[in-house]
Amino acid sequence: MTTEPTHLPLPLEADWLDWVGARGEQQLALARSLVDGLRTDPPKEPLEVLRVWNDAQIALSNAASVGSLFSEVHPDKQVRDRAEGVAQQVQKLDTDLGLDTELYAVFAGLDASGLDADAARVLERTLRDFRRSGVDRDEATRDRLRELSERAILLSQEFSKNIRENVRSIRVTPDRLAGMPADWVEAHPVGDDGLVTVTTDYPDVVPFRTFAHDAEARRELVTEFLTIAWPDNDRVLQDIFAVRREHASLLGYESWADYDAEVKMIGNGKAIGEFIDRITELSTASAERDKAVLLERLRQDRPDATDIDGADTTYYAELVRKEQLAVDAQRVRTYFSFEAVRQGLLDVTGRLFGLDWTPVPRADARTWHDEVATYDVSFQGERIGRIHLDLHPRDGKYKHAAQFDLARGVNGTQLAEGVLVCNFNRGLMEHDEVVTLFHEFGHLVHHVLAGRTDWVRFSGVATEWDFVEAPSQMLEEWAWDADVLATFARNAEGETIPADLVEAMRQADDFGKGYDARTQMFYAALSYDFHVNQTDDLTARLRELMARYSVFPYLPGTHMQCHFGHLDGYSSAYYTYMWSLVIAKDMFSAFDRGDLFDPEVAGAYRDKVLAQGGRRDAADLVEDFLGRPYTFDAYAAWLAE
Missing domain, CATH: 1.10.1370.40 (Neurolysin; domain 3)
Structure with missing residues (x-):
């Protein structure tokens, strides 16, 4: 292979904005041109048709990569916004292609008998994509599917942006940092007002909920972490679920989960619920045993405690590992620069x-x-x-x-x-x-x-x-x-x-792998249920599912679904982990x-x-x-x- 890597601009150069736009537009134009040729004058050999389609898909993929990557990572907001625009154009073209009856006819008329295994698989999957796009539906249905697809990408971007831009924090006095590693404390200087800022970004929230002795400070930060993007994303999620429900219904599926699972190993939506229940059953004994250990350790500090929730689980799991299993995470981390x-x-x-x-x-x-x-x-x-x-x-x-x-x-x-x-x-x-x-x-x-x-x-x-x-x-x-x-x-x-x-x-x-599995099944049930059963109050339904699948209680005042990014990307399929x-x-x-x-x-x-x-x-x-x-x-x- 002699191809060269992508030629990117230098960091912070002004032409990043132009480059993102030009890269997206050039690749989209190439895809359109190749598809136009397929539609109006397709090659006579099936393999050549697939090769032209492959080139068009490469171009579409390149444009999609620009949109998805740089909308999430570029330090310049203007560039991120431009990349979001590219992603919207990609989604529109991809939807249009999937609903193009003339283009579909080209592939439906191909003879696969002379193709090798890979090429035959490309053709089979391409035809499946067309069917799942709704190309065989009437014109009114195709137009509505197109509208839903364009609406979906906008909602997805809004959901992601709300999470990305809603960094929260608490402000605490230095004495409330007791238990935190020395290098972490050094990296968090005291402000002019005598307070230290602790944010909901992972380098802050993970060690803080693990090591900070101050239970109220932990609770304050975990609560902020579990309310990122609320209430904005509560509305966005309802819109996302509504779009997906209608999309699946127009294509003849009972639910979005059935539509989504059709192309996965699991095969259908019902099997997702069965899998979640199977893992829940397998992990329950281990989960309850280890949770009892956590609760017993919590009662050494709070004798009247009747349960343990997300503000305390990580901290007390660390104490159990340190005191009973002889593993001190603060010592462990010194080996990992x-x-x-x-x-x-x-x-x-x-x-x-x-x-x-x-x-x-x-x-x-x-x-x-x-x-x-x-x-x-x-x-x-x-x-x-x-x-x-x-x-x-x-x-x-x-x-x-x-x-x-x-x-x-x-x-x-x-x-x-x-x-x-x-x-x-x-x-x-x-x-x-x-x-x-x-x-x-x-x-x-x-x-x-x-x-x-x-x-x-x-x-x-x-x-x-x-x-x-x-x-x-x-x-x-x-x-x-x-x-x-x-x-x-x-x-x-x-x-x-x-x-x-x-x-x-x-x-x-x-220690804790059983209750971790139950927690994962709670997330999976949340992902599945929201896409199968319509609910007016997402937080109320979250509490019901948490009570059924997690061994830990709901933390009052939180809305974890609003920053659970996998509800967008994985939709109904978080079980996949x-x-x-x-x-x-x-x-x-x-x-x-x-x-x-x-x-x-x-x-x-x-x-x-x-x-x-x-x-x-x-x-x-x-x-x-x-x-x-x-x-x-x-x-x-x-x-x-």
Whole structure:
């Protein structure tokens, strides 16, 4: 592959605004031109028709990447707004294409008999997309579907913007910081009014709810965190759900969940509810046992406590791990400086997958911010991609952790480029943050390794959406291995993290996995129920679902749904995190815990699962790797440990 990476402007240059607009418009114009040719004078050979369509889809994907990425990460609000405009144009064109009866007729008339497996799959999936777009409906219905699609992208952008721009905070006196790590306190100076600001951004809220002794201060911050974007997003969510309900109904589906699940491993909406209940049942005994331990420890401080909620769970879980399981997170974090973790992650994944990560000088990478680190990715001496790591918080930036596409790799056409967007501390990291970094980086590895395909349809993380988390959940396992951590986890004195501490960390991590699973099922039920059952009061329904699925009570005055970003992106399918974990645990069973870098197993996993992208169904990829269909056995055994 000889293609070059995307040529970006330099940071803070004025032409970023023009570049985003021009890149989007140029790629959209190219897509329109190619499609016009297909519609008016299609090639005679089916394979050539699909190749022209592939080129159009590459262009549309490139425009979409500009819109989705830079609307979330660029430091200039004008650029973010321009990128949102590009995303709106992409959605409009994509909708128009899906409802184009003349274009559909071109594909419906193709003879697939002479196509190879990949090309035949492209055709089959393209025809499925047309049907799911509503191309076979009457004109009035198609017009309404078009309106709903355009409305959906605007609502999605509004929902995301409200979360991104609604950073909240509390102001506390310095004495209320008791328990916080010294480096965290040093990074939070006292203001002229004698108060310290603690925000709802992750580098503040995660350590504060974990270590701060002041229960009321924790409650104040957690309450602010769980009311981000309220009440604005309550209205936006109702509009999003209404659009999706009508969309699914017009296409003949009973609910949005049925429409959405049709193209996932799970198959239908009803199966989502059944899966949620199955995991709830499997995890209940463990959840109740560990919650009782938390409540008992809370009663040492508050003898009259009858329950424990989200303002206290993280803090008391940390105390239990420290006092009963001999793991002090403040000691643990001294081994994880950000720079060492980032390099360690590159070294680990390079060794595991046979990849080389070469730093690209900032002047050559031309990123959107000085803190973005860029690497070229090579495999067996050939450059196969480029990655950009945007890992620290700033105003106006995406508040969670995710991998974004900058370009989807296609053989001979363009290099795979991915962007990791997170919000980590610049100094010491919690081990949970290290695990999160490994997880998110797994998406980036998947994106690059699966970027060597002829068909953009199958490039990158292009599998069923309820499988995409499995490879990332797999990679988390390497962040818990003593030998792996010993390669980069060192304290300020240069001492390597002790193996017995890592073992204690593993055992301590097992504490709470049952109630964590129940919490995940609460989130999954929220995601599913909101898309199946209409409700006038989202917070009231949240409280009902929380009482049924979570073992922890509702925190009064909060509206967590308003900043639960997955209600937009994952819609009714948040169950996918746990569904993927079931598969991840099964795939990991193929590895020898005593040799996580076994080249034969790692190579088979790389080539049979990651590098395939969307060329085959996920269940077939897993079966090819394991030599059998996946089962619940490994997950159930892990949960019962």
